[in-house]
Amino acid sequence: MARTPHGAVRGRYERGIAVFRGIPYAAPPFGPLRFRPPEPPEPWAGVRDAGAFGPTVPKPPYSEAFAQYLSDPVVPGDDCLNLNVWTPEPGPGARLPVLVWLHGGALTRGSSAVPVYDGSAFARDGVVCVSVNYRLGVEGYGLFPDAPPNPGLRDQLAALLWVYESIEAFGGDPGRITLCGQSAGAISAGVLLAAPRTQGLIRRAVLQSGAPEVLDREKVRRMVRRMAARLKIPATAEAFAAVDRELLLRTQAEAGRLSSPVLGGPAFGIVVDGDLVPGDPLKALTEGAAARDAELLLGWTRDEYRLWLVPGGLLERVDRLGAVALAGAMARCHAGHDVPRGYRTLRPGAGTAEIVGQMVTDHLLRVPLHRLADARPGASYVYEFAWPSGLPGLGACHALELGFVFGTGDAPESKKLAGEDAPQELCDAMHAAWVRFVTTGDPGWAAWDARRPVRIFDDGGPGLAYGPRDAEVALWTAAPGLPEPPHTAVPRAPGAELAAAMRRLRRSVGALRR
Template identity: 35%
Template sequence: MDSLDAPGEPCTVRAPAGTIIGRRIGRARRFLGIPFAEAPTGARRFAAPAPRGRFTEPFDASRHGATAQAVPLFATTTVPEPSVPGDDVLNLGIVAPAADDDRVPFPVMVWIHGGAFLAGSPASPWYDGRAFARDGVVCVTVGYRLGVDGFAVLDDVPANLGLRDLLLALDWVQENIAAFGGDPDRVTVAGQSAGGAAVLALLSSPAGGRRFHRAVSLSGGTFAVGGDAARHFLGRLADRLGVPPTRAGFGSCTVEHIQQGVLDLRSERGDDTLVLGPFVGDDILPVPIADGLSVHGHGVPLLLGATGDEFDGDAIPGNPHPSPFNAAELAAARAAGTRVTDTLFRAACPRAALSRRDATAGTWLYSFEWASPVLGGATHCIDIPYFFDVLDAPGVTEALGPHPPAELATLMHADLVGFVRGQEPTWARATGTLGDPAREYGRPGSALVADTTGVFDPVVRAVSGVAEAC
């Protein structure tokens, strides 16, 4: 496998954005930390993102750019999430097939990282696109503003700045990706957790337009934060920081100070709920996401699913999301569809299929069921190394154990690559009907390629023969 630390050989691309110098490592070309917007500092800090001007000098894209995460939200995370200092946090990385690959133009996957809209890092080694480049796909990872800077609900501040960042990044991809061998007419937007929720938000938005053509949501949801709830949290945070809950007040604090305040406040109160995130009521999300899915994005095929246990793994050392229940209680709760996993994540899958039942493009479901022996279940995030086919990446052994099944990674990655290329999944579409089929990955005792029916039955109930999320 290619090494992220290997120096490689310089490779140059001349794009509309300017001359960009990356590194070629094996059969992959890497261009990291490319700013797609002006740095959100000073007057731009709480403003809509401004497109980056054309580079007047060759841009060195040999290392990851600054991350919006300055202070990690959790002491322990399943996904390695490095923080990189700097102001130019609105940047993206590209891993593309070698320039002499004869499969051009390549389909493109734009990846949005998770982190509860408060944290996370596009520089994670779990998001390395080398296997996609190997298989003829350009992989783009995107940074966007987080927490207060990205999703504060304040007077004189545009709502959903983090989503606006992502839309501008997709515009940059449309304008520039052909220079890297990518096909701007075959762009898939994909993400996990908060990133998966952002995918569904963008798919439901009238602003999504023609920026992307397929969508993948891993452990996402139709998450949105009400204005009153956001303002209440911002008021408590401002009190803690000793500033007024205004644009000027928060603007007087450094990003590090604010993120540390969020961390301290959540830790003090034991608050694990979504406190900042997509806001419904502006031009980006004028209606709730589930309602927007019934109107927008009907021509965009959607693949979505969840892990079997998400936040309900065994309470064993090292699990960052343990369940407070014992094994018997968890089994009963899963059968009833009442776990946090079911209500937050798995219910979103039939709900999205139901919202899109009149769409011209299909909706397909999957369920990841392979249980990590380290974390005690098919928990949140552990499907990422399988979809990216990076089982040798740092942190994988610590989360998945010493022998994660390589054949499962081969299968899941091939399914995702096929979808990004424009292929229709081999299993039947979901329509929100009770018993919708889903691709099931890795349940003990079942064939790796088995399709199952009714994987999401516990989180739906029959209403005149139609599935409705509980």
């Protein structure tokens, strides 16, 4: 049993680990609290059972093409702003390091109940692990004239404050909190790290396949307007709150089909709000005083884009579109012709899909994470996950490293993405590095400096490389004007033809999620 500010909870011992699931950190975000910032939960009398995962937030299911690789369980109920705790030693006095996990899913899918995120291995190694549910999609990141922005991010802040105030009762040290996330969870962790209201709460941060960013407000408004047009209602929080919840989810899924990490389009995301997010978080972390002493662990997978393009045969479709797809990627990344020419020079045998995928990966992830590591006075550690999935075509794709980080590679949900026979030695090495970082601030390899050391996690065990992505990053920062190989000119499509082809391509990749 453990006591929280709102009441006592009783968990379960599972293989020597105390597990508490479904603990409310905020009130159900419905009724008068719909689209509003989180409020504290109602206190409860007696001891609340915390043996099962709590309700998950409203979200549409993955498309069939993605569901074969990614699991996303649904637990019904309104009390969805809850969290889970795995601890080896409940009760005050242990003062163990704490990892707070923010799941990915493009801010539209995912939950803390995904079995890949089981925190038992961290607890066995002396780390208190906390995983969090937060509002998603239009409920968490819709932008309305009659409601505050970023309620999903505010949920995450409320959960972080709960951890700071409550974690001693579960054996954790509130002065040793590491905020960790992957994909959209990493973006969120980076934004929170930069937020003035979190200063002093976060000791360290892990950003896996996501860099701090905010979206243009108009881009988010366009997504809301798309939904409103389909529903034939005003684009206001009041009108959206009156819509049946299941209909709202179906409409959100339909409106989001034309958006993707590869070609952009309207999407839900974090926006500058003048309050929790006063400005560009990447700029705050690289140029300001935000969390300057926090140690950072930053990284990506070698073939991030393959999870975006392989499901449903989209890789082949992008290859067939050729120049049009390349022009779309250039527009998506605001890149001139020197950039794709440089990639062709570096990868002379690559198809269009690989060039497009690597360009978008570098633009979204590697370039800003390099910039973050370069600018930080505190220690930064950089990794690349390079082990290829056993499933055809996926390579070392987005989200593949998660089973290795959590030590859950044997779970069926991890095997959906990794296949059978993931190397246990690699799993042990990667999980141990995260444990060391959360515990000491040093994952076990050289900190980032002018040599740009990157830990490569691959089949033969982890090794260290120096500047392995420097050539690609230089294409974005120096515009070197590399010589154009004879066969690599980037054709220009006529405006009307390009626009029509881009619409066809967006329809093809509509199910993609970062």
